[in-house]
Amino acid sequence: MLSFERQQQILDILKEHKCVHVDFLCKKLFASGATIRRDLSEMHEKGLITRVRGGAALIEGTNQDAPLLVRSNENRAKKEYIAQLALRYVHDSATIFMDSSSTVTFLADKLEGFRDLSIVTNGIATMNSLNEYTTAKVFSSGGLIRNNSSFVGQIAMDSIYNFRADMFFFSCCGLSIEGGCTEADEDNAAIKKQMWKNAKKRILLCDSTKVNHDFFCKVCDIQDMDVILMDQPQDQSSIEDLIGTGIIVNK
Amino acid sequence: MLSFERQQQILDILKEHKCVHVDFLCKKLFASGATIRRDLSEMHEKGLITRVRGGAALIEGTNQDAPLLVRSNENRAKKEYIAQLALRYVHDSATIFMDSSSTVTFLADKLEGFRDLSIVTNGIATMNSLNEYTTAKVFSSGGLIRNNSSFVGQIAMDSIYNFRADMFFFSCCGLSIEGGCTEADEDNAAIKKQMWKNAKKRILLCDSTKVNHDFFCKVCDIQDMDVILMDQPQDQSSIEDLIGTGIIVNK
DNA sequence: TTATTATTGATTAAATTTGATTGATTTATT
DNA sequence: AATAAATCAATCAAATTTAATCAATAATAA
Known part of the structure; x- marks a missing residue:
């Protein structure tokens, strides 16, 4: 499997459950713990996920392109x-x-x-x-x-x-x-x-x-x-x- | 088959699946790995696709998740x-x-x-x-x-x-x-x-x-x-x- | 036709990714 | 606090993928 593909799937999985264990990802994606950990730290580097001990969590705020979306709620x-x-x-x-x-x-x-x-x-x-x-x-x-x-x-x-x-x-x-x-x-x-x-x-x-x-x-x-x-x-x-x-x- | 034709087909295939393996393209297009790789690197240089180890991924819009992974190409x-x-x-x-x-x-x-x-x-x-x-x-x-x-x-x-x-x-x-x-x-x-x-x-x-x-x-x-x-x-x-x-x- | 150029596939060496192993570090339990 | 369990980062060998080279073939021009 392509590492690109695997990381994409990790993101998809994270969208369902908001946090997952490394073990779970290993079984789901048929990869070793080492590989999953490497993926997670890469993704963390890119700011795509939050790394937590034992697994990973979806980053809060979710949307990356929100900054200038100021909208008045009046009326x-x-x-x-x-x-x-x-x-x-x-x-x-x-x-x-x-x-x-x-x-x-x-x-x-x-x-x-x-x-x-x-x-x-x-x-x-x-x-x-x-x-x-x-x-x-x-x-x-x-x-x-x-x-x-x-x-x-x-x-x-x-x-x-x-x-x-x-x-x-x-x-x-x-x-x-x-x-x-x-x-x-x-x-x-x-x-x-x-x-x-x-x-x-x-x-x-x-x-x-x-x-x-x-x-x-x-x-x-x-x-x-x-x-x-x-x-x-x-x-x-x-x-x-x-x-x-x-x-x-x-x- | 002309290389232009083959590259067009690679694009078509990529539009269905959002990423593909080199092997898959070889079988599908009856070409050797070397040829496919040459095509992919050409297409990458033209900005048509994103090259990932083992295959290629679509670059353009369509899927908003893909560019995210590709964007800040790590580092x-x-x-x-x-x-x-x-x-x-x-x-x-x-x-x-x-x-x-x-x-x-x-x-x-x-x-x-x-x-x-x-x-x-x-x-x-x-x-x-x-x-x-x-x-x-x-x-x-x-x-x-x-x-x-x-x-x-x-x-x-x-x-x-x-x-x-x-x-x-x-x-x-x-x-x-x-x-x-x-x-x-x-x-x-x-x-x-x-x-x-x-x-x-x-x-x-x-x-x-x-x-x-x-x-x-x-x-x-x-x-x-x-x-x-x-x-x-x-x-x-x-x-x-x-x-x-x-x-x-x-x- | 012959010569020249481009494209392809095979071969190989280098680079990258992977999984297993190890020891270190953190967390949980007693 | 001490011990056990879990997780991690680092390392290394094996497997995979790549880039480079070269010969064979196909296409093109002279």
């Missing part, structure tokens, strides 16, 4: 719901811009079923999700890392400039009739503007907590969006005003 | 040691290119103590490390995600093109007097070339297992590097040849 349910709505606009072979917002990350988690997607994003969590769960061609905008969660700056702007996409999914910090769609951070706003410019269909994912708040940097006006998806039907005047402009809300 | 200690050597060349306020190799990731883990670094990398693990443990300004090249570990393609090339750095830390798949510094993957080689071009001091981190192997894509010649760091003093003629060129090895 998880709302964001989940909105992301589900957004799925209606995705189709196979679509080319897509996605911003770095946490709401859009929820959408990224739901794209597993589509084929032949090409996606450009400046979000790190979104990038990781797409890369892990989908077969999409994932382009990271690159750039300066901001807040552990997104890429911004000239590098990011330039790379986005070179793409044209069918649709742009994004979120914002604030949304109001007069102020439009606003962001707190200038650099992130610039990124969204660039994506907006190079996309055909602009789809905003906006949970209700953001309505009627204005932030420092404007991304675009209400009329500049093709679809606005929200978690609850908007009340009174504001929703009517929106519908008046021909923007689809939760439809 | 954690060697890489750790080389990274430590590399520290001597880093100084506060330096501007640095770092490639996506695992050896360079070890260096990234050691940069915590420096102030005011600006670092450009196309490596995902390196990016994560830097971002988590250092106060450096970290620029990701962005681009298409390759093998879950690096950014490649035009986007990455363009963003690197726009930086000039004091130093470039990189590794390679193979290093030899005649072949120079070589890589298995064309896209990654292109990235390294671009970083090489835009950096003043070029510092190779190369563990001894890579010496006297040539891979498919050339990055640069031996003479094109300013420093080569290895885990052990190189033996026989090779080291003398290197020193003859004025390149510093392990010094």
